[in-house]
Each structure stands twice: as C-alpha cells, then as structure tokens.
Amino acid sequence: MTTTKTRKVDAVLAAATNVARSALADSVADSDVGHHLAVVAEADRLATHYFASEQPGYRGWRWAVTVTRAPRQKVVTVNEITLLPGEGALVAPDWIPWRDRVSKHDLRPGDLHPRPVEDPRLVPGFLVGDEALDEATAREQRDVAGEVGLGRELVLSIDGRDAAAERWYAGDAGPDAPIAKAAPARCASCGFLVRMGGALSQAFGVCANAFSPSDGHAVSLDHGCGAHSDVAEDQSREQAGVGARRLLDTMAWDTVVDTDLEVIAR
Numbered sequence: 393m394t395t396t397k398t399r400k401v402d403a404v405l406a407a408a409t410n411v412a413r414s415a416l417a418d419s420v421a422d423s424d425v426g427h428h429l430a431v432v433a434e435a436d437r438l439a440t441h442y443f444a445s446e447q448p449g450y451r452g453w454r455w456a457v458t459v460t461r462a463p464r465q466k467v468v469t470v471n472e473i474t475l476l477p478g479e480g481a482l483v484a485p486d487w488i489p490w491r492d493r494v495s496k497h498d499l500r501p502g503d504l505h506p507r508p509v510e511d512p513r514l515v516p517g518f519l520v521g522d523e524a525l526d527e528a529t530a531r532e533q534r535d536v537a538g539e540v541g542l543g544r545e546l547v548l549s550i551d552g553r554d555a556a557a558e559r560w561y562a563g564d565a566g567p568d569a570p571i572a573k574a575a576p577a578r579c580a581s582c583g584f585l586v587r588m589g590g591a592l593s594q595a596f597g598v599c600a601n602a603f604s605p606s607d608g609h610a611v612s613l614d615h616g617c618g619a620h621s622d623v624a625e626d627q628s629r630e631q632a633g634v635g636a637r638r639l640l641d642t643m644a645w646d647t648v649v650d651t652d653l654e655v656i657a658r
C-alpha cells in the first residue's frame with residue numbers, strides 16, 4: 393500500500409491568514425476576494441493561503457498567497473500572490489501547436505502550407521527505401537538527378553506512405569465507413585474502380601463514378617457504396633421502394649375534380 397506523507401503546516405504561517413489577506417487587499421479589489429479556503433504547506437517555513445475568487449469571469453478560481461518566515465523568526469513575509477484555477481474552474485483548453493491543429497480544411501485558395509524542414513513523410517526521389525545519405529552527398533545527387541531530369545526531388549517515404557494508407561483505411565474511404573457497411577458490394581468488384589500503381593495498389597484504387605461520394609478519391613478495395621456497378625436500375629428502384637406502378641410523373645398535366653366530379657383545375 394502506498395501512503396503519501398502530508399507536510400505539516402508551520403504554525404506561525406498557518407496563523408498568518410490576516411497577513412495574507414492584507415497583502416491581497418493591497419493588490420486586488422476587496423470585492424474580488426472571498427472567504428479563506430485553506431492553507432497548504434509547500435516546504436519548511438513556506439505555506440500558501442488560498443482565498444476564493446469573487447472576480448467576475450473567475451468563479452472557481454482561487455487567490456494563492458504564499459508566505460514564509462526565516463528560521464527562528466516570527467515575522468511573516470509574502471512571497472507571491474497569484475490566481476490559480478480550482479476545482480471546476482473555467483479554464484482555457486490546453487494549447488495545441490498550430491502544426492498539430494491545422495487540417496486540410498484550413499487551406500484556402502492562395503494559402504501556403506510549408507512542410508517541416510525535417511519531414512519524415514518525404515525522402516529524396518532517388519532514395520526510396522534506402523538509408524539517408526549525408527547532406528553533402530544528398531545535395532550532390534539531388535542536383536545530378538534534377539539536371540538529368542530524373543523526376544521529383546522528393547517522393548513519399550515509407551513512413552509517409554504507411555501513414556496515408558492507415559489514414560485512408562480508417563476514414564470515409566475505408567471499410568468501416570457507414571456507406572461501406574450498407575453497400576451491396578465492395579469496390580474490388582466494381583467496374584468504376586481504377587487501379588493504382590505501386591505498393592498502395594494492394595489495398596486501394598481510385599473511384600471513377602460521378603454518382604459516388606468517393607468519385608475522384610482513393611478508396612480501399614473493401615470499401616463500397618450504393619453506386620456499385622453491379623447495382624442495376626431495377627434493383628435500385630426496388631431497394632428505394634419505387635415500383636413502376638408508383639412512379640410520379642411530374643412532367644404531365646394532372647386533372648383535379650371536386651366531389652361533384654366537375655373539373656376544377658388542370
């Protein structure tokens with residue numbers, strides 16, 4: 393069993409509530425300070441008195457006044473006054489760096505989203521699957537590759553490719569998307585699937601059906617949707633509960649009659 397030893401509050405400091413309150417009164421308006429909440433030992437001859445905050449917008453926060461005294465001295469001095477969030481206080485959410493916060497939806501026309509200098513998703517085009525070279529050699533080879541037109545300077549690394557595959561598979565184009573779960577068949581058997589090249593082709597293709605929400609996007613082979621090429625017209629009508637006898641013709645005139653069977657509108 394683990395036990396936590398609670399530090400005993402120095403008696404002189406514990407009795408210094410008025411010293412703490414008066415230091416607080418010198419710093420903030422009286423109306424912002426509520427009742428005394430507690431005194432907590434921080435270290436030997438160091439303690440903090442807590443007072444409720446009555447400041448508008450800071451309900452649940454606590455004024456913390458840290459007091460101390462020298463050894464063998466009874467004079468209490470104030471070290472620090474601060475406002476701290478207490479239980480149930482309204483506080484700002486944790487800071488998230490913009491790099492972790494920004495998403496593809498934030499990029500507007502004309503915006504630039506620079507990649508990090510060290511981006512594990514990319515490797516030099518001539519290094520796919522190889523160990524990284526030192527910077528001088530890499531630059532030399534990059535220059536040569538560029539001069540002889542060997543293609544892109546940077547290409548997707550194995551890490552970048554795996555991350556993309558995991559992201560796509562877990563997202564709206566994967567097998568767990570609601571539309572895929574309700575689909576009559578998988579993309580792998582769909583005539584609208586365009587095969588991709590490279591390692592990603594083992595699990596993904598590109599949907600080329602204008603009536604699918606995935607049109608133009610990579611889809612996993614075990615994804616699917618109701619616009620699968622096997623869904624013929626009769627089948628889709630049946631599924632929607634629209635039989636031939638129940639079709640609504642909105643192009644022709646309707647005749648409306650009253651109870652005396654008199655034509656009242658066309």
Ligand code: SF4
Nearest residue numbers: 579582599601604617
């Ligand atoms: S139409 Fe649907 S089933 Fe066919 S490839 Fe596109 S998403 Fe997959």
